[in-house]
Amino acid sequence: MPQIILNSQKIPYQKRYSKRAKNIRISIQNEELILTIPKPWFFQSKESIEKRALDFLKSKTDWILKHIKIDSKKNSEWQIKNPDLQNYSRAHYLKYKEEARKLCEEKSESWAEKMGVSYNRIAIKSLKTKWGSCSSKKNLNFSYKIVFLEAEKQDYLIVHELAHLKHMNHSDDFWNFVCDTLWNKKFKRFKI
Ligand SMILES: [Zn+2]
Incomplete structure (x- = not known):
């Protein structure tokens, strides 16, 4: 599973491609972060849409960290502070x-x-x-x-x-x- 670092915490996420999705979106299902990418990409390369998807994911850091349960032993940095x-x-x-x-x-x-x-x-x-x-x-x-x-x-x-x-x-x-x-x-x- 790919991982992304948000506020120095490693967050694993699942990437999904969807024909029905109109926009890049994130959701949390069963405590797992899901990144949904619309498909096909039409005028964009796969690379550029993937980059946009990652930027989007990062822009939602607060929401993700709020909604996902973080293993406090592995990710105790902000709690120590x-x-x-x-x-x-x-x-x-x-x-x-x-x-x-x-x-x-x-x-x-x-x-x-x-x-x-x-x-x-x-x-x-x-x-x-x-x-x-x-x-x-x-x-x-x-x-x-x-x-x-x-x-x-x-x-x-x-x-x-x-x-x-x-x-x-x-x-x-x-x-x-x-x-x-x-x-x-x-x-x-x-x-x-
Ligand atoms: Zn809510």
Whole structure:
């Protein structure tokens, strides 16, 4: 299986060619990363589409690392830098829970307004395998460990879950919504 290095972590992935796929896309099935490449390639060489597919894969690093379960023994580099991410004691959770609540409430409120979505409740939990989730009742859950991430990643997690209020899946529409929201923010100052 080919591997790609994302944030110094080796991530194995499966390459698939699809006649039905219109775009290059990534997905996770049974905890395995799948890179789907449309076929035939028409006006492009196989080489150039493969290169674009790899660039695309790299551009989705945050999403991939968020959604794939990483073997923590083999890939402990970023966790060593963040010992708080490895601490799952109840005391640790209680210590940071309110800080996380404040952060998630403030960020969710301002992002939700920009995105034109609304939610019911925000709950802060000690989630071991997930950073966040969104229920069909429009309740958002976040791991309290969000407080240990960089601001950009915090925003991404919030926007990701808020986007599920509109698209309860990981469809192209969902990703476009996430990207539009974050990009507009990032590049606003360059817009006329
Ligand atoms: Zn999601």
